[in-house]
Each structure stands twice: as C-alpha cells, then as structure tokens.
Amino acid sequence: MPNLSFTAPTTVDEAVRMLAGGAGLAKPLSGGTDLLVQLRSGRMRPEAIVDIKRIPGLIGIREEAGEFVIGAATPGVMLSAHKAFEHAWPGIVEGADLIGSQQIQGRASLAGNLCNASPAADSVPAMIAARATCVIAGPNGRRTAPVEAIVIGPGRTSLEKGEFIVEFHVPKPKPHQSDAYLRFIPRTEMDIAVVGCGVNVTLDGNGVCTDARVVLGAVAPTQVIVEDAAKALIGHRLDEITNAALDAAAQRACKPITDKRGTIEYRTKVAGVLARRAAKLAFERAGAR
Amino acid sequence: MSYLDKDALKVVGTRPIRPDGVDKVTGRANFGADMTMPGMLWGKIKRSPHAHARIVSINTDKALTLPGVKAVTTRADFPDIPPEKRVLGAAPANLWDLSRNCMAKGKVLYEGHAVAAVAAVSPAIAEQALDLIEVEYEVLPHIMDVEAAMAPDAPILHDDIFTAGIEPRPTKPSNIAKVVRFAKGDVEAGFREADVIIERRYTTKPVHQAYIEPHACLVSVAPDGQTTIWSSSQGQFMVRGYTSRIVGADIANIRAIPAEIGGGFGGKTIVYLEPLAYMLSKKSGRPVKMVMNREEVFRATGPTSGAVVEVKIGAKKDGRITAAQTVLKYQSGAFPGSPVQQGCICGLAVYDLPNALTIGYDVLCNRPKVAAYRAPGAPIGSFGVESAMDELAHELGIDPLKLREINGAKNGTKAAHGPTWVNIGYQQTLEATKAHAHLKTSLGPNQGRGIASGYWHNAGGESSAACHVNEDGTVTVTEGHPDIGGSRASMAMMVAEVLGVPFETVRPVVGDTTAIGFSASTGGSRVTFAGGMAVTQAAQKVVEELKKRAAITWDISPDAVEWKDGKAYPAGANAGSFEPLDLTAIAGKSARTGGPISAEVQINAQGQGPGFATHICDVEVDKETGQVKILRYTAIQDVGRAIHPSYVEGQMQGGVAQGVGWALNEEYIYDKDGKLENPGFLDYRVPVASDMPMIETVMVEVPNPRHPFGARGVGEVPIVPPMAAVANAIADAIGVRLRDLPMSPPRVLAALDQVEPMRQAAE
Known part of the structure; x- marks a missing residue:
C-alpha cells in the first residue's frame, strides 16, 4: 500500500481541501467499518484518507x-x-x-x-x-x-x-406519524439484508393513512421509493385489501438480481412480506401517538 | 482396581476448572500465529485462479528480484514420493496426494490450489511478490457436481486413477476413485417381504469445519537440516511425519512443537503450510512464518464432502424393517479419500437389519481436497437414513421413536458392516428420550418436532503418556495429543483419581515431539479413551513405584504396602506399624530410595466403545419467508462415563450447533467457472449465538468396560443426528419434506410454494 496519506482536519474547509487536493482517490473516514475492510481486501486503494471525526459537530x-x-x-x-x-x-x-x-x-x-x-x-x-x-x-x-x-x-x-x-x-414527526424498518437475513444477526423495508406513515385520528413512504432495500441497484405502495396505503386503514395492494406494489417495484445472498424470486416475494410487516408496525406506532 | 464404580470416584465426574482455562480466557494462550523469531520472514502462497488447468510454465524471476524477497519455492523443490513411502505408520493420509495438494504438480485441480510460495521480509512485500510470479495456464474443463463427475464423458482429474473396489479392474481412468460395499443377508428377498417400501433421494452440500483459528506455522530449518516447527494442528507427530515425507527430511531432524489450537474439528489432521514454510526456510536460511487468511482457509482447506444419498427401506406393517439399502456418492475433492465408507457404515449401524446393502462411491471433482470433519462421513449418510426412517414412520402411522425402539440395535445385534454389538447404549438413549420432559410439551402453529439418532464408532490407537512425581510431591502429566476439547482436564483428573491426590496438584502438559513418545493425532474421539488409558496406566505404574519406595523406607515387602487416598499404608497389622507416607514425603526422599519417580507408557489402545445418540428438535417455520427457527433442542447420548461432565456437555452442544449450521444455511457457492463466491463468514453462514436456543444435554452413562473409567468417545456423535432432526421437525411443522441441504429460507419457501397450490386445490 505505497503512498497513502492520512489526515485528520478539524474544519470542514480543511477537509474539503484535502479531499479535493490530490489527483487520486480520496476517501473520508468516519467509523471505518467499511473502508478499512475494503483497504485490507485490496478492493479500495485510495491515495488519501481524511478522518472527519475531529471536525466539531460531525459527531452528535x-x-x-x-x-x-x-x-x-x-x-x-x-x-x-x-x-x-x-x-x-x-x-x-x-x-x-x-x-x-x-x-x-x-x-x-x-x-x-x-x-x-x-x-x-x-x-x-x-x-x-x-x-x-x-x-x-x-x-x-x-x-x-x-x-x-x-x-x-x-x-x-x-x-x-x-x-x-x-x-x-x-x-420531527407530525402527530400520529411513525415509522418502522425490517430486514430479512437468513440468520438472526451479523448479516447483510437480503431485503430491507422502511415504512413511514402519518394517520388521521381514525387510523386512516394520510401520508406514507415505503422504501425497499437490496432489491434494486439503489434503494427504491415505492410510490404505488404509498398510494396503496394513503386513504386506507391497514386492512386485508390494503395489505394485498401494498404487498403487490412492493413486489412490482423490485428489480433484484440473483446472487449469493438471494434469488430474484425469493427477494421479490419477501419484499412484499416485509412491506406488510413493516407497515403493520408503523401503523401500530403511529396509532399509539 | 476398577474405577467403573461411579460412587467410589472422588475426582472423575466432578467439574474442576480446566488447567488451560485461565490462559485462554485472558488471551495469554499462544496459538499458531502467535510465535515470532528474530530474523523471521513472512511466507505467502500464489494460488490458482482456475478450477482445473494445466500449468504450462511458472516464472519466478521477477519476484526474486523484488527487494526484500528472500526465497521462492515451486513444485520443482519438492521430491516425488515413491509408492512405498506414501503411507507413514498407521496414519491415514496418502502423502503423495497430500504433497500435490500442498503444491500442485502439473495441473491445478481447484481454485486456490497452491502453485508457488514466497518468503519476504514483510507480509506486504511477500504479497507484492506474488503478483510478480507469472504462471501460464491451459484452462481445462472442470467438474463440480458429484453425479456429473461420475458420468462416463466427464472431464477426468487424474489419468492414473482407475476405480478401485470393482472387478474386473477397469482399463479407463475414472473420477470414481473407489467403490465400497457392505452387505448382510439378501436385500431383494427382504424388500419382497416388506408391506411398505420408502425409496428416497437426499443431497448434502460440502461444509467447512469453520474453526476460528486459520492455519498458521513458523518453521526454522538450520543449515545442518535440524528443524523446528511451531504450528497449530491436531497432532504434532502428524505434522512432523507428514512434513518429513513431503520435503524429504528425516523425522529425527524435525521437532514439532504444538501451539494451542483454535478449533480443528478434523480439519487440522493434515498439513498445508508446514512443508512450504520448511522449503522457504531451507532456501532462505531464515525462519519463515505463514498464516492463512480466511479466504485461503475457505478456498484451499477442508471441507467435508457434498453428497447424494439414496435410501430404500422396507418394513412390515408392524414396523419391523425387512431390508435397508443405501447408495452414497461423496465428493472427495481434488484427490481421493472422501469419508464415504464411514457414511455407509454409520447410517445403518443404528439399526438391527436382517437384510442390508450399502454401496459408496468416492468421487473426484474440482473442489478442495476434503478433510476430516467431526464424525467424518457419518452425518451425511445419517441425514438420509434418519430422514427416511421418519418418512417410513409417517407412512406406517407409527411414532418415529417407537419405530426406532422396534428396530434399534441392541447388544448381540450383528451390524450390517460386520461387528456384533457388545456394551452399547442405543436403547438406553431411546428410553431417556421417551422419558424426557421435552416430548411432553405442546407445539403451536407452524411448529414441529423431529427426532433422529446417530452413531459413531470412535477410535483407539497409539498413545503415549508420562507421569512424573515432582520433588515437592506435585505431579506433571505429559501427553502427546493437542487439547481440543478439554482433554488436559480429563487427563489430570484420571491421574489425580488413581494417585488419590487433589486435581490441582496434577498439571498436564501437551509435549512436543521430543518430550513424549509417539502419539496419534487428536481425532476420532480417541483422546479421552486412548490417551486416558495411557495416563491411567502411567499413574498406576507410579503408584506401584510409590508403594515400593514406602516399602524401602519401612524395610518391608512392597506387597505389604497399600496405596489409599494418596498415601502409603502398611497393609494390615502383619505388615508392621508405620505412619502413612504421602506423595510429598515419598518424593522428598526419593534420592534415598532409588531416584526420580516417573512412568511412561506407550499403548495401542483397543476396545473403544461405540457411541450412540438420539436428538429431539423443535422448530418454528415462518411460512412467508421460509425461515426456520430452532425453538428447543435436546441431545441425549451414551457417553460411557463422563470424566469431566461440563466438557462432555460442551462437546454435545458444539456438535449440535455445527449440525444445525449444516442443516440450515452452510453451503459453498461457486460461479460457473468453479470459483468460490462466498469465502468468508459473512456469506458462509455458520449459526451465530442468537440463532441457537440453549441446547439441553442428557448424558446416559453405559460404561465402556474396555476403558479403566468406562469412557467412550463423545465429541463426534453429537454432529450426526442434527440435520435429520431438523428436517424431520420441519416436515412435522409444515407438512413438507425437505430432502436437500441446506434447508435455507429460499429452499423452504420454494418447497412450500410447490405444495401450497396443490393443497388449495385439494381443499
């Protein structure tokens, strides 16, 4: 690993200068839990590492x-x-x-x-x-x-x-607004999501959804905001029909790959399941406020 | 005297703190990678990127010119091993195969196969040098799947391997290295008698032993050839012997010092690094240290076989089995030697079968050469047999436990592979299972319960032990087996029991190859049996010597001295009246009575007791995701006599945990080119602590009369039943039978998806 520079500036401007300064790859470092692993495996070969943790306000x-x-x-x-x-x-x-x-x-x-x-x-x-x-x-x-x-x-x-x-x-959340995140892994911990789903809902006083965002992870190249899933929720309570529409919308939004962590079919199916389960949690939490 | 009477024991059967415990929990213990020496170099291995290829050329010139590189080694440095030198003593390995596994000759046979190694002043320079070694390959078609490798038109790994075990001897080379066969009675006649016949096919994936400590060694070769090896293994004598043959050195010139071992599970019963480090040290004149990373461990070491298991069982309506037949096809990896024979034997050994036939195929493929893994071969065959037994029970409408009571092996049963059982405890495990509270608890929706049994023959063999009484009356026990399961504690306990002294005054040592006589490796659940027999005999010899010394002190006949509770007494009034002499008193005056008091024993232990177990598993299946949760698990096992019950329980729990991993998630994922995609613990999923419930253990004690304390091997049987126990529980929970491992969430969900439409149509 020749010529790797490491700096720990104390201001944002300094950090920007250091990140922008060289010709090669420069990486900001905070916890390092991904970066150090990538350095070790040789997957990432930066020229400069800039630790941003000493900049006031960056932690907290x-x-x-x-x-x-x-x-x-x-x-x-x-x-x-x-x-x-x-x-x-x-x-x-x-x-x-x-x-x-x-x-x-x-x-x-x-x-x-x-x-x-x-x-x-x-x-x-x-x-x-x-x-x-x-x-x-x-x-x-x-x-x-x-x-x-x-x-x-x-x-x-x-x-x-x-x-x-x-x-x-x-x-900050509005009245009757809350969220939930669920992921699926084959084990109980220490693993990477095969599918992840975040659901954020706002309800009215009667438990009817007035605003929602459903976001899937690990089923496409980036996180996916599932507009149809939000539409399925807004204007409804979380009943069987709403759940079915939510499940279907989540599955439709998936563009996953088959890799060592899951198949296309499996990820798609589980995305629907997690959307329903996360929505149930989010509705319960929002309703309880 | 006999130590089989449990009530008379004072030390054996208690739970003292293990002598190696403090070192291990405080981080003081020295493992394979912890040794360093002045002037030491770092060795790294250049590995094949191809699953199967001819090595056209290797050019190391550029690597050798890199500043800091001190030596490069390739196959050219290693001797060919003539046929008469390929086996050493009673050790199981074919050393010519092992040599070519350590360093490829002519062809690379799996991705990760070593083709060269370098030694440099730092790991970074050694890594850099690897990139400068130029290897030209001619890529060959590869074969990964066991049945595809058996096909007549399959790419052949070795053109000098002709299937052994069939007549007439084949004239064409084959990937089927060997066929094994055991038969009893007439299976065809047996199946004709049957009212019900179950015929099923099961598959398992290769799984790694997944020891936490990667392979590591430090080797120093002096100019005169005298060599010291520090390494972590399951046998320092194995390391010494195997390395000597692979590098072409005399055994007397090698001293192998065992490091603490951070898990082996069979995977450290062969060498990978030591011969390479030897050659690099010899060429550079400096000590060379080599440490694998996890990726290398996955690509180039272990695993156990993936397999196809075909099972056919016929039974009368009353549950009596009339015939059983198994056909096992095991991957051996790049060289012959899968544990298929043990799979053949162990699967059927649990039952009293009037007619039985088992055939096993040892099949080469472009994967790492398999290494032993806890009860090698047995869990695979048993997954098939114990699953089929459950399916048979279902078909017959007989409780699975009852079906095993009807057909289970007893004393006097002649096993399908030949022996007639004596002093076995299988039926006792069934009784304990039946009586266990676990079976009386009720299950909720999507929950199910499975039971399965297992057998492992255990091992005896060559062991040495020495017992030294120190000048102050404390005792040092030296053994030749690395301690992988708490054996230091067990050895010290048996010695303390025989001598009649407190456990804490006896300190056990695992000696290097110059400190103790030859001892076979730690494996086959043999150490507490064979090593225990050796230390017991050594301690008994010491007792005889102590009596002699007391007799000299008192000037009476040694026959007139009795040893009791750690002291010499005159045996009765006729012997005279003397104050008893304890170890301290006798040891302190040993110079006056004949010199140091020690005994060393060498044995080839026979009469290891077979081990049987029955497990109960409860699961809950998430029918929307296919995820299986282990709710409760109880392992019931005949342990002979638990010398240190905590470590016996630990072995039982560890075996179950590994078996559950094998059942649920562990598998190698290869791409179409035969490259491993998951060489790490993130995507090779062993269970984490939160995946497991507390595993309950029930130790059934049917003493083995061939061991002084009644011990039988306990470490391997517990990994045999879990896969079928889990599969049987899943079938009970959701009514769907999974016959392919691992039963990972996608597979369980796919299986559910297949049957759900049929169910709905039926409704």
Missing part, C-alpha cells in the same frame, strides 16, 4: 427548528442512546441497530452506511422514508440534497470529487 445529535440534526460521523449507538430521537423515529434507530455487531455499531456512522452505497444498507431506507436530507460540503460550498439522491448505483454516489456529507436533517 442536536435539535434545531423542528428538526434533528445528526453529524455525519455519528455512530449508530448514539442514535438509540438519544431518547428523543429514538422516540421520534424508532424505524431509523431499528435500521442502525441492525448494522453488524454492537462493536461495529459503536463505530459505524450514518454517512458511511449511506456513502458505501450498498443497496442493502440498513440505515438508509428508513431515512429516505422519513424524508431526511443531507448537507454536503465541497469545493463549491455547501448544498442540500435528499438522502435518496446520494446513491446512484452499487458502490457509486452522486457526490463530486472533494464533496462529503457533513450532517443529516431529519424532520
């Missing part, structure tokens, strides 16, 4: 103007430790809590999970379902993008050279 959660602001390098365990956030978005916390082991969750960050750009990333579907956005710093200053705009294919993001995610903004 704060509440501002009706939003949660989550630093990009915030490890998963800090989400569940933040009682207000956990109460607000149990589905996002569920997703983060499924990544790797407890040790991994002590390091792995939301931004890392997103920018690793795996279609199976567990923390991403519920973030998209919650309509979270991210603030991106780069050579041309700062911009904001919805989370779903980041991943454009397996291992590929829309971030330009020198850009990195600084923080996420997650709106």
Whole structure:
C-alpha cells in the first residue's frame, strides 16, 4: 500500500481541501467499518484518507427548528442512546441497530452506511422514508440534497470529487406519524439484508393513512421509493385489501438480481412480506401517538 | 482396581476448572500465529485462479528480484514420493496426494490450489511478490457436481486413477476413485417381504469445519537440516511425519512443537503450510512464518464432502424393517479419500437389519481436497437414513421413536458392516428420550418436532503418556495429543483419581515431539479413551513405584504396602506399624530410595466403545419467508462415563450447533467457472449465538468396560443426528419434506410454494 496519506482536519474547509487536493482517490473516514475492510481486501486503494471525526459537530445529535440534526460521523449507538430521537423515529434507530455487531455499531456512522452505497444498507431506507436530507460540503460550498439522491448505483454516489456529507436533517414527526424498518437475513444477526423495508406513515385520528413512504432495500441497484405502495396505503386503514395492494406494489417495484445472498424470486416475494410487516408496525406506532 | 464404580470416584465426574482455562480466557494462550523469531520472514502462497488447468510454465524471476524477497519455492523443490513411502505408520493420509495438494504438480485441480510460495521480509512485500510470479495456464474443463463427475464423458482429474473396489479392474481412468460395499443377508428377498417400501433421494452440500483459528506455522530449518516447527494442528507427530515425507527430511531432524489450537474439528489432521514454510526456510536460511487468511482457509482447506444419498427401506406393517439399502456418492475433492465408507457404515449401524446393502462411491471433482470433519462421513449418510426412517414412520402411522425402539440395535445385534454389538447404549438413549420432559410439551402453529439418532464408532490407537512425581510431591502429566476439547482436564483428573491426590496438584502438559513418545493425532474421539488409558496406566505404574519406595523406607515387602487416598499404608497389622507416607514425603526422599519417580507408557489402545445418540428438535417455520427457527433442542447420548461432565456437555452442544449450521444455511457457492463466491463468514453462514436456543444435554452413562473409567468417545456423535432432526421437525411443522441441504429460507419457501397450490386445490 505505497503512498497513502492520512489526515485528520478539524474544519470542514480543511477537509474539503484535502479531499479535493490530490489527483487520486480520496476517501473520508468516519467509523471505518467499511473502508478499512475494503483497504485490507485490496478492493479500495485510495491515495488519501481524511478522518472527519475531529471536525466539531460531525459527531452528535442536536435539535434545531423542528428538526434533528445528526453529524455525519455519528455512530449508530448514539442514535438509540438519544431518547428523543429514538422516540421520534424508532424505524431509523431499528435500521442502525441492525448494522453488524454492537462493536461495529459503536463505530459505524450514518454517512458511511449511506456513502458505501450498498443497496442493502440498513440505515438508509428508513431515512429516505422519513424524508431526511443531507448537507454536503465541497469545493463549491455547501448544498442540500435528499438522502435518496446520494446513491446512484452499487458502490457509486452522486457526490463530486472533494464533496462529503457533513450532517443529516431529519424532520420531527407530525402527530400520529411513525415509522418502522425490517430486514430479512437468513440468520438472526451479523448479516447483510437480503431485503430491507422502511415504512413511514402519518394517520388521521381514525387510523386512516394520510401520508406514507415505503422504501425497499437490496432489491434494486439503489434503494427504491415505492410510490404505488404509498398510494396503496394513503386513504386506507391497514386492512386485508390494503395489505394485498401494498404487498403487490412492493413486489412490482423490485428489480433484484440473483446472487449469493438471494434469488430474484425469493427477494421479490419477501419484499412484499416485509412491506406488510413493516407497515403493520408503523401503523401500530403511529396509532399509539 | 476398577474405577467403573461411579460412587467410589472422588475426582472423575466432578467439574474442576480446566488447567488451560485461565490462559485462554485472558488471551495469554499462544496459538499458531502467535510465535515470532528474530530474523523471521513472512511466507505467502500464489494460488490458482482456475478450477482445473494445466500449468504450462511458472516464472519466478521477477519476484526474486523484488527487494526484500528472500526465497521462492515451486513444485520443482519438492521430491516425488515413491509408492512405498506414501503411507507413514498407521496414519491415514496418502502423502503423495497430500504433497500435490500442498503444491500442485502439473495441473491445478481447484481454485486456490497452491502453485508457488514466497518468503519476504514483510507480509506486504511477500504479497507484492506474488503478483510478480507469472504462471501460464491451459484452462481445462472442470467438474463440480458429484453425479456429473461420475458420468462416463466427464472431464477426468487424474489419468492414473482407475476405480478401485470393482472387478474386473477397469482399463479407463475414472473420477470414481473407489467403490465400497457392505452387505448382510439378501436385500431383494427382504424388500419382497416388506408391506411398505420408502425409496428416497437426499443431497448434502460440502461444509467447512469453520474453526476460528486459520492455519498458521513458523518453521526454522538450520543449515545442518535440524528443524523446528511451531504450528497449530491436531497432532504434532502428524505434522512432523507428514512434513518429513513431503520435503524429504528425516523425522529425527524435525521437532514439532504444538501451539494451542483454535478449533480443528478434523480439519487440522493434515498439513498445508508446514512443508512450504520448511522449503522457504531451507532456501532462505531464515525462519519463515505463514498464516492463512480466511479466504485461503475457505478456498484451499477442508471441507467435508457434498453428497447424494439414496435410501430404500422396507418394513412390515408392524414396523419391523425387512431390508435397508443405501447408495452414497461423496465428493472427495481434488484427490481421493472422501469419508464415504464411514457414511455407509454409520447410517445403518443404528439399526438391527436382517437384510442390508450399502454401496459408496468416492468421487473426484474440482473442489478442495476434503478433510476430516467431526464424525467424518457419518452425518451425511445419517441425514438420509434418519430422514427416511421418519418418512417410513409417517407412512406406517407409527411414532418415529417407537419405530426406532422396534428396530434399534441392541447388544448381540450383528451390524450390517460386520461387528456384533457388545456394551452399547442405543436403547438406553431411546428410553431417556421417551422419558424426557421435552416430548411432553405442546407445539403451536407452524411448529414441529423431529427426532433422529446417530452413531459413531470412535477410535483407539497409539498413545503415549508420562507421569512424573515432582520433588515437592506435585505431579506433571505429559501427553502427546493437542487439547481440543478439554482433554488436559480429563487427563489430570484420571491421574489425580488413581494417585488419590487433589486435581490441582496434577498439571498436564501437551509435549512436543521430543518430550513424549509417539502419539496419534487428536481425532476420532480417541483422546479421552486412548490417551486416558495411557495416563491411567502411567499413574498406576507410579503408584506401584510409590508403594515400593514406602516399602524401602519401612524395610518391608512392597506387597505389604497399600496405596489409599494418596498415601502409603502398611497393609494390615502383619505388615508392621508405620505412619502413612504421602506423595510429598515419598518424593522428598526419593534420592534415598532409588531416584526420580516417573512412568511412561506407550499403548495401542483397543476396545473403544461405540457411541450412540438420539436428538429431539423443535422448530418454528415462518411460512412467508421460509425461515426456520430452532425453538428447543435436546441431545441425549451414551457417553460411557463422563470424566469431566461440563466438557462432555460442551462437546454435545458444539456438535449440535455445527449440525444445525449444516442443516440450515452452510453451503459453498461457486460461479460457473468453479470459483468460490462466498469465502468468508459473512456469506458462509455458520449459526451465530442468537440463532441457537440453549441446547439441553442428557448424558446416559453405559460404561465402556474396555476403558479403566468406562469412557467412550463423545465429541463426534453429537454432529450426526442434527440435520435429520431438523428436517424431520420441519416436515412435522409444515407438512413438507425437505430432502436437500441446506434447508435455507429460499429452499423452504420454494418447497412450500410447490405444495401450497396443490393443497388449495385439494381443499
């Protein structure tokens, strides 16, 4: 591994300069739980690694103007430790809590999970379902993008050279709004999603859905926002007919591949199952508020 | 004296803390990769990217010129092994095959097969050098599937292998290396008598032993040829002997020092790295360390066979089996030697069969050469037989446990493969199963219960042990077997029992090849039996010596001395009146009575007791995802005598956990070119802790009279029943029979999808 530079700047501007500076590949580092594995396996050979954890604000959660602001390098365990956030978005916390082991969750960050750009990333579907956005710093200053705009294919993001995610903004839930995330793995833990599904719903006082977002993971090159699934839910209670429509919509949205983790048929079928099960949880939670 | 009377025992049967426990839980224990030496180099292996190819040329020039590279080795450095030297002593390996498995000759036979190795001053430089070794291949058609490999037009791996075990001797080479056959009575007549016949086909996938510790060694060859090997294995004498033949060195020039072993399960009963490190050390003049990574472990070591198992069983309406027949086709990988014979034997050994026939095929294919894996071969054959027994029970309308009671082997039963059983405990495991509370609990929707039995013959063989009384009266016990299942504790307990001293005063040591006499490897569940017999005899000799020393001290006849509770007493009033002498007193004065007090024993242990087990498994099936959850699991086993009950229970639980992995998720996934796609624990799915319930254990003790304490092997039987127990439970839960392993969620769901439309149509 010749000529690998490592820096740990303390300001966003410095980090951008270091990421944008060289000709070769430069990678931001937060928890390192994907990056270090890729370095070791030789899959990733960056020229520069820029540790962003020392930049003030990059780790931690704060509440501002009706939003949660989550630093990009915030490890998963800090989400569940933040009682207000956990109460607000149990589905996002569920997703983060499924990544790797407890040790991994002590390091792995939301931004890392997103920018690793795996279609199976567990923390991403519920973030998209919650309509979270991210603030991106780069050579041309700062911009904001919805989370779903980041991943454009397996291992590929829309971030330009020198850009990195600084923080996420997650709106606070409205009355009777909640979420859920479920994934399917062949074991009980320590595995990668064969299918993942995040569901975020808002209900009226009678339990009828007024707004919804259903997001699938691991069934296409990127996370998929299933518009038809949201349509199946909006205006309905979660009865048998709604469930059947939701299941069918989720299955239709799948464009999976057959690989070592699952077949096309299997992933498609289970996507429908998880959509129903996650919706049931989300409806229960939203109804209880 | 006999130690078979359990009530008279003071140490054996208790649960002291294992002598190696503190080191292991505090991280002090030294495993294979923990040794370093001054001036040490790092060795790395260049491996084949092809499943089957001819090696046209290997050019190492560029690698050798890379600064920091000190040696490169290829096949050209290794001697051919003539036929008379291919077997060493009673060891099972064909060393010519093993040599060509360690370093390919002429052809590569699987992806990951070693073609060259380098030694350099750092791992990074060694890695870099690998890329500079140029290997030209002529890619050949490859064959992965066992039945495809048996087809007449299949690509042939070895043109000098002609099927053994058939007459007349074939004239064309074949991938079928061997056919084995055992018969009893007349199966055709037996099937004619049957009211019901079940005929089914089952398949299993190759599975890896999945030890946590990758293979690792450090080898130092001096200019005069004297060599030290530090490595983790299941036998330091195996490492010494196998390496000597593969590199062409004398055994007396090699000292093999056993490291702690981080799991072996049979997979460390052969060598991979030591001969390569030897050659690199010899060429460079420096010690060479080699450590595999996990990917290499998956691509180039283990596994056990994938197989096809065809089972036919006929029975009368009352449940009596009239005939049973099995045909087993096992993958051996790149070289012959699948455990198909044990599969043939063990599957049928559980039952009293008037007529039986079993035929096994040992089949080559372009996969890593199989290595032993816990009860090698037995779980595969038993998955077929025990599943078919469940299907037969269903067909007959007889309770599966009852069907086994009717047909189960007893003392006096002549097994299909020949022996007549004595002192076996199979029926006792069925009684304990029947009495167990587990069977009385009720099941919910989509839940089911399965039972299955299993057999493993266990092993005896060559062992050495030494028992030394130290100057202060404490005791050192030296044995020749690496401790992979708590055997240090068991050895020390047996010695403490014989000497009548506290367990804590006896310290066990696993000696290197110069510290103790030859001992066969740890495997076949043989150590507590054979090693235990050796240490017991050594301790008994020491007792005789201690009595002699007391007699000298008292000036009476040794016959007039009695050894009791760790002390010498005059045997009765006629012997005289003396204060008893304990170990400390005798040892402290040993110089005056004849010198150091020690005994070493060498034996070839015979009379290992067969092991039988019956397991109960409850599952719940998620019918929408096909996921199977193990709800409750109870393993019932005849253990002979549990020397250290906790470690016996641990063996039973470990075997079940591995069997459940085999049943549910473990499999190798190859692409169309024969390249492994899942060489890691992320996608090669062994169970994680949260997948398993607490595994309940019931130790049935039918002592083995051929062992001083009644022990039989316990480590392997527990992996035999689980796959069928799980399959039978799934069938009970959802009414669908899965006959192909692994019973992973996609397969279970596909099986459900096949029957659901039929069910709905029927309704």
